[in-house]
Each structure stands twice: as structure tokens, then as C-alpha cells.
Amino acid sequence: MPTLGERIRSIRKDQKLTLDNLAGDRMSKGMLSLIENNKAKPSMESLSYIAERLGVSPSELLEEVSVQELRDLLEKTEDLAKVKIFDEAKAVTQQQTVDLIAPYVERLGTGYESARILELYAYALRYLDRDGWESALERAADIYDRLNITARRAAIGLARAQALYSRHRYADSLAVLLRERNTIENRATFIEPVTKLDFDYFEATLHYAVGQNEEALRVMEEALAFSKEKGMYYRMSDWYRLAAVHALMTGNKEDYTRFRLKLRQYGEFAEDDETTGFLRFLDIHELTSYEHQYAEALQQVRDVENELKENGQDLDRLLHSPYMNMETGKALSGLGRHEEAVEKLRNVQVPTEYIHHPIDLSIFLEGEAFLADSLAGTGQTGEAEEVIRHAYEQIGPLIDTPYKEHVKAVHDRLIRN
Known part of the structure; x- marks a missing residue:
């Protein structure tokens, strides 16, 4: 060299x-x-x-690698990073990222390209559960600090907190996030609005994860006011989803109606199919987990299927997502159609690569409670007990929610019987 x-x-x-x-x-x-x-x-x-x-x-x-070579390497790496986390090809592209960058790691210098390459290398190693990601991320952070590139340095702070979050160490994750945020805000003369809102969103999410609901609401309200002041719509759907689910769980019908309306307005304004799909899920989820109107929930599932067929929309991922499969199974179980429910609920696979929040996890664990009920309803008591014991053990350390109460009730009923 x-x-x-x-x-x-x-x-x-x-x-x-x-x-x-x-x-x-x-x-x-x-x-x-x-x-x-x-x-x-x-x-x-x-x-x-x-x-x-x-x-x-x-x-x-x-630099020990030419600038042009670095730029070519970064372009290839950025292309690989575009694959979404829920895409089946994610593991393959992350391995390709590691293979592509590994020969250059010890030769990378102190410029922006080197820092970004090290950052993407660290994320790929972490995704693949390999050693070395923390040291690579530290090198990238040091370069960003020296170059005063706040947005990328903030992304590393978020990544450090997310690494703990994905291991369900919510209190530790919140502590790291607050420390990283404080360091960056004290050092930087200017924080990009998007960076601030990223910090706000993850902080509110973590406050909810540890049961600090008032703090979460405070952060969320301040972030929404900031977004309005700046005329920004960034993360708007995420905020309203978070607020709507919290209002539903706490039984605050006024807030739930308000945030659900905000979601609908945003979905129509932005023509966002993902937001629209979430609303359909939320309607059905309210009927199964809160209203116990299982026939109506099943009818809404069928309505969605028919609408998609009529419109020729390719929303197959919504219909056959783990969430919708679970809601369909819950409706069938509540109607006493246990064999159909078992078939549906057994096929629900929790997307553990991106589902980590205790509320999301609790929703799926409540699905296991419905499965246990239907297994018992078909005479498969041994498997029913095994399923509900697993759900009960897994939901125990999580924050208190209506889903946790349901799991506990089914556990007590099936195990005592």
C-alpha cells in the first residue's frame, strides 16, 4: 500500500x-x-x-485507500444498505457488506467516506451478531466528531441505544440514549430538525417501554409542536401510531378518537398505504382485544380482502402479515372456531428482527393466549399448557398492559383446570 x-x-x-x-x-x-x-x-x-x-x-x-476507491466502495455499500430490515434478503446483503468492506477496514483513514463505511460495516456486523461492531462504530464516531458531522454522529448515538433496545434492555437503552443526546446537543452548535425528531421519537418510545408514560407524552407533545412550528411532516405517522395505541391501551377514548382521526388525515394527505394499512389493523385489533366483537372483526378482515381484490392493490404483505394473521386467528378463536384458529395462529411468526418494543411483544404474546384457548378447545391440552406457560414467562418482565392481564388470566384458568 x-x-x-x-x-x-x-x-x-x-x-x-x-x-x-x-x-x-x-x-x-x-x-x-x-x-x-x-x-x-x-x-x-x-x-x-x-x-x-x-x-x-x-x-x-x-488515507491508505485512494479517495476514488473509497467513494466507489461507499457507493456499493450504500446500495446494499437500502434493503429494508424486514426484507428476506437483508441477511444476505449484510453478509455481502461485511465481505466487501473487511479487506479495507485496517486501511481506512480519517475522512467522511471512511467514517460512513465503518458505520455501515458496524451495522452489518451487529445485524449478523458478529464481534467487532462496537470498535468499528467507535472509530466512525471519532471521525464524525473531528469533522463535526452532527447528523451522522447522532445516528451512531441512536444505534448504540438501539443495540440495547433490541436485546430488550429498555432502561439501559434509555440511559444511553439520554447520555448520547446530551453529549451531542452540548457539543453541536446546530442540530438538524430531522435529527432532533429522531431523538425525540426514540426517547418517547423508550419512556413508554419502561412505563414512564407521562414523560413519553411530554416528549411527544413537544415534538409535535416543534414539527408544526417548522412545517415538517417527518415521522408524523409514527407519532400518531404511538399515541393512538397508548390511548387505546389506557382506555382514553377521546385521545384515541383524536389520534386515529389524525392518522387517517395524514394517510389521505400523504397517500401513504402503510398508514392506511395500520388503521385497518388497528380497527380489527380494537374489536378483538378490547371490544371482543369477534364476528365484526372477522367481517372487517373479509372486507379488506374484498377491497384489495376490487382495487387490484398489491397489499398482500398487509393481509398475510403476522399482525393480520394473528387478528384473524383471534377472531376465529373468540367465535369458538378453534380448529381454524389453531391453523391460523400456529402460522404466526413474530418478526423478531424488528419487533422489540414491549407493547408489540405483548400483543403477540396475547395472540399465544388465544392459541392456547383454541388448543384446549380442540382437546390438545398438553400443547395448550405449553403455549400459555411460554407466553406467561415471556410477558412477566414486560410493562403492565391489558395484553399482560389477558395472558395471566388464561394462564391461571388453563393451568388450574
Whole structure:
């Protein structure tokens, strides 16, 4: 690999400069020759001067990989990173990311491209549950700090908190998030509005995760006011989903109606199929888990199927998502159609790669309670007890919710019987 002196000489010759041209009036030709031949090391002041004369950044001279090579590598890595986390190809692309970057890791320098490559490398290692992701992320964070690139440094702070969150260490995750946020806000002279809202959203989510509902609502209300002031719609659907589910769980019908209306208005305004799909799920979920109107819930599932067929919409992922499969199974179980319910609920696979919030986990564990009831209803008492014991053990450490109460009630009933 080329040395610092060799890189300086190569760039100088590419630009058809002589030693005298490059040395200018602040360096001697002899000293420059010694640097190019690796017989002397330039001070940072001299390095900055040489870089200025060559029209490059000092970090470019320190890079052991050429800038163009770094940019090509980053472009390929960014393309791989575009695959969504719930996509089946995610594991494959993350392995490709590791394979692509690994040969360069020890040769990366101190510029933006190197930092971003290290950041994406760290995320890929973490996704694949490999060692080394924390040290790679630390190197990226140090570079962003030196370059004062706040948005990317903030993304690393969020990633550190999310690593704990994905292991369901919610209190630790919140502590790390608040520490990282405080460090970045105290250091930076300007925080991009999008970065602030990312911090706000994850902080509110974590406050809910540890049962600090008032703090979560405070953060959310401040974030919504900030968004309104800035005329921004960023994360608007996420905020209203979070607020709607919380209002539904706490039985606050006024807030639930208000936030549900906000969701509908946003979905129509933004023509957002994902928000519209969530609303359909939420309607059915309210009927199964709260109103116990199972026939109406099943009818709404059929209505969605018919609407999609009539409109020719490709929303297959909504219909056959774990959430909708679970709601259909719950409705069938509540109607006493236990064999159909068992078939449906047995096929529900919790998407553990992106489902980590205790409320989401509790929703799926309540689905296991419905499965246990239907297994018992078909005479499969041994499996019913096994399923409900698993749900009861898993939901125990999570925050108190109506879903947790339901799991406990089914557990007590089936195990005592």
C-alpha cells in the first residue's frame, strides 16, 4: 500500500507539478523531497500546507485507500444498505457488506467516506451478531466528531441505544440514549430538525417501554409542536401510531378518537398505504382485544380482502402479515372456531428482527393466549399448557398492559383446570 510520501508524490505528478511548484514559499524543495521519500514526517501544519497546494484535504493524504476507491466502495455499500430490515434478503446483503468492506477496514483513514463505511460495516456486523461492531462504530464516531458531522454522529448515538433496545434492555437503552443526546446537543452548535425528531421519537418510545408514560407524552407533545412550528411532516405517522395505541391501551377514548382521526388525515394527505394499512389493523385489533366483537372483526378482515381484490392493490404483505394473521386467528378463536384458529395462529411468526418494543411483544404474546384457548378447545391440552406457560414467562418482565392481564388470566384458568 502506498505511503504518505508516495501519495503526495503521486498526486503532485498527476497534477504535473514540480517540487519547486509544490514547495512554494513556505517549504524548501529539499524538505519536500525528504517527505516524498519517507525520510521525514511532515508536521500537521506542513501537511495542511501541502494538501492546500495540491487542492485536496489533509485526510485525503492520510488515507491508505485512494479517495476514488473509497467513494466507489461507499457507493456499493450504500446500495446494499437500502434493503429494508424486514426484507428476506437483508441477511444476505449484510453478509455481502461485511465481505466487501473487511479487506479495507485496517486501511481506512480519517475522512467522511471512511467514517460512513465503518458505520455501515458496524451495522452489518451487529445485524449478523458478529464481534467487532462496537470498535468499528467507535472509530466512525471519532471521525464524525473531528469533522463535526452532527447528523451522522447522532445516528451512531441512536444505534448504540438501539443495540440495547433490541436485546430488550429498555432502561439501559434509555440511559444511553439520554447520555448520547446530551453529549451531542452540548457539543453541536446546530442540530438538524430531522435529527432532533429522531431523538425525540426514540426517547418517547423508550419512556413508554419502561412505563414512564407521562414523560413519553411530554416528549411527544413537544415534538409535535416543534414539527408544526417548522412545517415538517417527518415521522408524523409514527407519532400518531404511538399515541393512538397508548390511548387505546389506557382506555382514553377521546385521545384515541383524536389520534386515529389524525392518522387517517395524514394517510389521505400523504397517500401513504402503510398508514392506511395500520388503521385497518388497528380497527380489527380494537374489536378483538378490547371490544371482543369477534364476528365484526372477522367481517372487517373479509372486507379488506374484498377491497384489495376490487382495487387490484398489491397489499398482500398487509393481509398475510403476522399482525393480520394473528387478528384473524383471534377472531376465529373468540367465535369458538378453534380448529381454524389453531391453523391460523400456529402460522404466526413474530418478526423478531424488528419487533422489540414491549407493547408489540405483548400483543403477540396475547395472540399465544388465544392459541392456547383454541388448543384446549380442540382437546390438545398438553400443547395448550405449553403455549400459555411460554407466553406467561415471556410477558412477566414486560410493562403492565391489558395484553399482560389477558395472558395471566388464561394462564391461571388453563393451568388450574
